[in-house]
Amino acid sequence: MSASLATASTAAAWPMPQAGRMAPPSDDLNLVGPTVTFSRDQEIHGEGEPAEHVYKVVRGAVRAFRILADGRRQISDFYLPGDTFGLEAGLTYRTSAEALIDTQVIVVRRGSLTDGALEDSDLARRLWRLAVGDLQRSQDHVLMLGRRSAAERVASFLMDLAERMKAGSRLELPMSRQDIADYLGLTIETVSRTLTQFQESGLIEVPACRSIRLPDMRALAELCE
Amino acid sequence: MSASLATASTAAAWPMPQAGRMAPPSDDLNLVGPTVTFSRDQEIHGEGEPAEHVYKVVRGAVRAFRILADGRRQISDFYLPGDTFGLEAGLTYRTSAEALIDTQVIVVRRGSLTDGALEDSDLARRLWRLAVGDLQRSQDHVLMLGRRSAAERVASFLMDLAERMKAGSRLELPMSRQDIADYLGLTIETVSRTLTQFQESGLIEVPACRSIRLPDMRALAELCE
DNA sequence: CGGCCCGTTGAAGCTAATCAATGGCCGTGG
DNA sequence: CCACGGCCATTGATTAGCTTCAACGGGCCG
Structure with a gap:
């Protein structure tokens, strides 16, 4: 979730x-x-x-x-x-x-x-x-923030933002990687690596730094626990 | 703090x-x-x-x-x-x-x-x-919870509890180590080890599991950042 | 076209988690 | 009163995941 x-x-x-x-x-x-x-x-x-x-x-x-x-x-x-x-x-x-x-x-x-x-x-x-x-x-x-892995945090963040921005499966991020890291209690490198892993797993697509597509929100939601 | x-x-x-x-x-x-x-x-x-x-x-x-x-x-x-x-x-x-x-x-x-x-x-x-x-x-x-070390979390917890319980430097914990761990987003082992370290540094005294003395609250406060 | 900032990637180190075993306290029952 | 058993806490050894340090790349703006 x-x-x-x-x-x-x-x-x-x-x-x-x-x-x-x-x-x-x-x-x-x-x-x-x-x-x-x-x-x-x-x-x-x-x-x-x-x-x-x-x-x-x-x-x-x-x-x-x-x-x-x-x-x-x-x-x-x-x-x-x-x-x-x-x-x-x-x-x-x-x-x-x-x-x-x-x-x-x-x-x-x-x-x-x-x-x-x-x-x-x-x-x-x-x-x-x-x-x-x-x-x-x-x-x-x-x-x-409590005892959740980097993947869980990033997945939760993306799902939350998608819902709040009512953007469907196409997210336009208003914030930088550093902002995301400081929100999730991670480093910018870990956020970046996690996004890359999601991309390699086909969970997300990242046509541009600030643009993320969520083709499989169901799988992403499962990562959130 | x-x-x-x-x-x-x-x-x-x-x-x-x-x-x-x-x-x-x-x-x-x-x-x-x-x-x-x-x-x-x-x-x-x-x-x-x-x-x-x-x-x-x-x-x-x-x-x-x-x-x-x-x-x-x-x-x-x-x-x-x-x-x-x-x-x-x-x-x-x-x-x-x-x-x-x-x-x-x-x-x-x-x-x-x-x-x-x-x-x-x-x-x-x-x-x-x-x-x-x-x-x-x-x-x-x-x-x-965001990007703080185990020592910082435990120190903050102790200081917070001491203030809320108005107990001065003698704390009687109503909760178990597992409760503390689940509050701080740590494992019970890490909480225990951190308390032992504090004890060895003279930051706290632990006459009994649920009883903690804080002889140096100033030093403890510095650990909280 | 060049420089700069941001993001990505790589390698090494460290912190906390995990797995495992021991120790101590307390309540119960002999 | 003491012995036993169970639970909680502590301690140790190992592992995993994240951070740190470092270098590279790519896009954007001047």
Whole structure:
């Protein structure tokens, strides 16, 4: 199973039509606000900065990460079009966020959300779902990292991304091999070698670095456990 | 840093006096309901079962986990006295929960919480904090599992537990080595060997399997990165 | 056309897993 | 009270898989 497949087909404490990451419109914040464009590798917000804004991806993709003391980078999540990020419990951002590619986001002041939630229980409900959705994704990430082989991790990653990008069997990766490695807790070499093995086994086709075809998603899914 | 130390000293979207896992009373659900006692290894709820109850640990300790297809077990969290668990977004529990030792919990029907949250924005606020607290813990768990050595993982685990149990430098472990291994994504042998190394380095003392002294928490903290 | 960055490939080393056996604690029963 | 048995933890030896170090290649942009 892929990480996000594991969370599919659940409903909400407040009724939720679908618990997958890609929330249906009715389950989503109808954020209104200015759209801002960030170019490749540009910082959207930094770890420790005051968490004044909430963002929703319109176009492009984003990585959220932390830098450890020795320089290693752990990517905690990728955000794709339709995803909301930057909604913190605390006063500050707990991760940094950067655009993976040229990315357009809607920017909303946090206060407008939290103030509204005090009055509007429907808004509060949506905020709750966002937080819980992130929690489920993070727990699935834990399952992915704990005692799983490189092949299992990469297969889970590809299946998850294919589902989230609704791209069918043709994946256009917005992130580099290094990004994938830092998300999966592997080295770039191991990611590269694993993809090569998948290719040799006929599990995937890689016409270009950032373009991957998944001709046999069933076999790939079995690798995910 | 320990996993939970990393989350300390933040405040809330709604003002939150302290964001650590061990919520202060004002930040906690004042759950009222019958208390139930579970004996060692007894199941409290199972993965996939209808999520009808929410639990709060009074005494003892609990593990939440999933069994993977090949039999491996990933523990996603431990719950200690004061912790609330079982609050799901979906209709079903996403993990199984078992008592680590003889454990007393308060049991509340979920409906009484979610119904109340529609009326009572203060209750909704507390539920939000619970969900976000779990999220932060899960994200810290990801940081712990991604590309960290066995020594780093074990050191982080000990520091985290010491803080959560408010036990100072004397830790009484409620869980077995196998539980620790399944939480850290290691084998029981590696956990054991790492503890022995720590002992030989004078970092810890282990008068009994389940009893660990931390005479040099500063040195231990440095191992956590 | 040239340089640079990213990805791939190769070889060697190391960490943790695996396989296997011993040791110690605890509960039970003699 | 002591002896036995079972379970959990520890320790040892070997193996496997991933990382590390290093070099090469290929695509993209100037």
